[in-house]
Amino acid sequence: MTAQDLDALYQEIILDHYKNPHGKGLRGDGASADTAEVHHVNPTCGDEVTLRVHLSDGADGRVVDDVSYDALGCSISQASASVLHDLVVGKSVDEAMAIHQEFLTLMQGKGTVEPDEDVLEDGIAFAGVAKFPARVKCALLSWMAWKDATARVIGTGGVAGKAGEGDN
């Protein structure tokens, strides 16, 4: 790769999120029924994330109340977790899953997918990462962990009657 490729990979937005990650640190109680915690590892490099999802009931179905995480890894995986937090917290689970799918499509597109800034916001900065197969897994680590954790909450029988019990 050339110096230009390097700049395409390490967009300023990514470096900013890396230096000042949003929503980092585990919050709340991982044990309640509307919460799930997962631990995902990238075995090739050893990057790790422990990620906790907290859902609540909203007017339009379940809502992502919080995504909190502890992560060890490269700038791409750290920045990606930060962007994930920005994009899905406060959204309905359905909306968040749609954003997840959009990000996945972008990352698996080998650099051919034009990202939609209205949907992905800062996430469009990862378009350059999609050209580096070795780094796609870094960008997807926390996203896959989020999807897994969310599926586990939904699978545990839901959050009915638990709304408002909160994030503490």
Added chain:
Amino acid sequence: MVSPGSTGALEGLLPELAVIRKDFPILERTLAGGMPLVYLDSANTSQKPQVVIDTMVDHLERHNANIARAMHQLGAESTEAFEAARDKVAAFIGAPERDEVIFTKNASEALNLVANTLAWKGEHQVGEGDEVVITELEHHSNIVPWQLLTQRTGSTLRWFGLTDEGRLDLSDIDELINERTKVVSVAWVSNMLGTVNPIAQIARRAHEVGAIVVVDAAQAAPQLPIDLAAMPAEERPDLLAFTGHKVVGPTGIGVLWGARAVLDALPPFLGGGEMIETVRMEGSTYAGIPHKFEAGTPPIVEAIGLGAAVEYLGHIGLDAIHAHELAITGYALEGLQTVKGLTVLGPLAAADRGGAISFELEGVHPHDIAQVLDSRGIAVRAGHHCAKPAHARFGVQSSTRMSSYLYTEPREIDALVEALEYTRSYFKLD
């Protein structure tokens, strides 16, 4: 540190370095952006000299046939070349007997062969109450097979810890290696910390208690002269494993050397063609070594390529290669430590150290370092280098590793140091 302009004066470098570099065609190539290749990932895999490439092509073009069973001229030529490769490998490690050299797929398979066959009935069988001793600095391939063995047999796995400097903590050697110990398996040279371990001392203690000594020589074989026959019997390992692709040979071929008495006592590993004496439906008898452990058609051209590789290294001389590695490693240790925020993991002196240097750079993840270095044509490894416990010992999750070899020049180390400074500025560290 020796300044870049005066590196010609670096003592110990191979005198014909420029000629040696010409033997490795890949070193001529450029990468994206016209960057010349600076290959500092030889502990991962070494580059291949023209003679290895040519030997393999020649075999495939002119002599290809299966070995030991084809009753025709090509079969005879192929068999002869394959067995000549075994002779060359035996000479490379000073094996007391050429039949003690077993070809495997790689070092991992060689170690698994041993750990697997030790579970079965026989003189050396490991069972309940027995202990197997390894160390905290091992490559995963010298950890996991022993975990499997001890879990399957109800024996206990124990290990030497490490000092803060990254050397084995041998203070409890007499307790750790005791009359319950059946096997001691240790890397000669650490692939992460670079540490050269005192295998003679460990072997002496292990033999006192009647334990078998296994040495993982994957990182030692490329850079240390090995003369098994010349070692005092009490200090000689009983089994030694290494892989072809780190000694300028091809992938897909590895070596297990074992003392005849031990190999004869171990049961077969894989069953199949070539490893038998006779087969009846009721049962079989087995061939003698080395064939007993070489079931099926082996990687023929890879073995022949390995023969050419170790012959090439032998011509240059392992003493000279070792001196070159020491010089480059010392130069690199000095250079790396001029980079602000950089911490070397492992011994800081080149003596008793191999050519792999792992380090951390505060504020930048190893993957990001490797990516920036790659944009300047510099190839290093980033991650846990298949040595997660050793990383955990030093409280780090991953590291960046540079590793040199006989073709490495001081100016490549200069390029690395300069690129690390660039990495710091790229990630806006003060």
